[in-house]
Amino acid sequence: MAGALAWGRRRLQLSFAKHPSLAGHSRWAKRVTRWIPGYAYGDEEVFRTDGASDAVEAARRQGFFRLAGQFAGHHPRSIIQSTEAARHISDLQFTRAYRVPFQFSPYVRTHLKLGGFVESSEGVHITDLDGRRYMDLTGSYGVNVMGYDFYKSCMEEAAQRVQALGPVLGSLHPCTAWNAERLCRISGKDEVSFHMSGTEAVMQAVRLARYHTGRKYLVRFCGSYHGWWDDVQPGPGNPMPPGCTYTLKEMDEDTLRVLSTRKDIACVLVNPLQALHPNRPAPGDSTLVDSSRSAGFDRQRYTEWIRSLREVCTRRGIVLIFDEVFLGFRLAPGGAQEYFGVDADIVTYGKTLGGGFPVGVICGRRSLMVRYREDRPADICFARGTFNSHPELGGQRAAHLQSQLFRRGVSVGDRPISSGRRVDATRWVVVAGSRRG
Numbered sequence: 001m002a003g004a005l006a007w008g009r010r011r012l013q014l015s016f017a018k019h020p021s022l023a024g025h026s027r028w029a030k031r032v033t034r035w036i037p038g039y040a041y042g043d044e045e046v047f048r049t050d051g052a053s054d055a056v057e058a059a060r061r062q063g064f065f066r067l068a069g070q071f072a073g074h075h076p077r078s079i080i081q082s083t084e085a086a087r088h089i090s091d092l093q094f095t096r097a098y099r100v101p102f103q104f105s106p107y108v109r110t111h112l113k114l115g116g117f118v119e120s121s122e123g124v125h126i127t128d129l130d131g132r133r134y135m136d137l138t139g140s141y142g143v144n145v146m147g148y149d150f151y152k153s154c155m156e157e158a159a160q161r162v163q164a165l166g167p168v169l170g171s172l173h174p175c176t177a178w179n180a181e182r183l184c185r186i187s188g189k190d191e192v193s194f195h196m197s198g199t200e201a202v203m204q205a206v207r208l209a210r211y212h213t214g215r216k217y218l219v220r221f222c223g224s225y226h227g228w229w230d231d232v233q234p235g236p237g238n239p240m241p242p243g244c245t246y247t248l249k250e251m252d253e254d255t256l257r258v259l260s261t262r263k264d265i266a267c268v269l270v271n272p273l274q275a276l277h278p279n280r281p282a283p284g285d286s287t288l289v290d291s292s293r294s295a296g297f298d299r300q301r302y303t304e305w306i307r308s309l310r311e312v313c314t315r316r317g318i319v320l321i322f323d324e325v326f327l328g329f330r331l332a333p334g335g336a337q338e339y340f341g342v343d344a345d346i347v348t349y350g351k352t353l354g355g356g357f358p359v360g361v362i363c364g365r366r367s368l369m370v371r372y373r374e375d376r377p378a379d380i381c382f383a384r385g386t387f388n389s390h391p392e393l394g395g396q397r398a399a400h401l402q403s404q405l406f407r408r409g410v411s412v413g414d415r416p417i418s419s420g421r422r423v424d425a426t427r428w429v430v431v432a433g434s435r436r437g
């Protein structure tokens, strides 16, 4: 009886810690997506779904078709290529269909053709197949922090550095050792593992946490994105039912209570970008369409939140993972850890760190990064990936890191990477002592 009561209490605590919106209830959210019927506005209603007057409707219609005419006139080659290629590229079909809310999508697809192919880039601009230049507001999913020319120079430098080795896999190029050492220094962690994407890095961080704690559940916060793998995307978009994931409220006492009492939680995943909009997803295309975007940031409150998370995770033996795939080192040379003054147990990086190439990186404490047990040799934590330490990707990361460290004056104190080419040591800024001693 006492056991049943305790179970009931914990269950209730878990329910309270869920965000009241559908985003906090993955099962319900999935159910609801199956109930929403498909429908679309035709020519009669599409410009007046909000009950707009005839004059407003006419102005909208005129503006829309003027834009469509401009696109068709300015970008004919790009549009033709995109329309033809979409027949074979499912990704293109998907993005075309969901560029605007689904009710408007067929109309917009029919009348407002867009090109999705580009030929060159320069700084913050890209040029399409018709020679038209655009300012690239999307920044390659946040990868382009420094302007495309910077990444191009990293790519060139990387290709030269590893040219002699080529695509040899399994054995490592010295770049990889150099990268690992610098990443450990920047993150304040002992070990590094390399992966091909942010999603894979997060997958591996969670797997390691489960392996070392012997517990199943990961806690993620409502609205936060950590890639597209099943356990971090338990709601709509994933055909599987939610598995070993608790999606809880961020910046909330109820969540701390759950972390303090449950014994099945292996790790907590924090995406510090959420500080701008706790419990809500980052704005997507359709948010921009309805202009409802808002963001706010309370540094002190978020810092207090992260510190209480740190405290409860330490007390309960839960692995605290900072997912800095998006933020990287934008907040401080040491990333969110330094900015908020909190040491995570594992940190994941990606995106711009690759200097334009695919990347996912985990930095962690040695006790969590180890993938085997001396006393139980058959009990390992498997992680592989054919291209994980590809020489060119290593060279690219090195070129990027080198330049970043230099720009920011972060302690390096030596020359990067061997492989024949010596780099001018005067380019390096040496700051006494490293950030974490």
Ligand SMILES: Cc1ncc(COP(=O)(O)O)c(C=O)c1O
Residues within 6 Å of the ligand: 141, 196, 197, 198, 199, 200, 202, 225, 226, 227, 228, 271, 323, 324, 325, 326, 327, 350, 351, 359
């Ligand atoms: C915080 C965070 N984690 C993980 C990912 C997944 O990275 P990738 O797209 O490289 O798999 C992203 C991508 O946007 C991200 O923003």
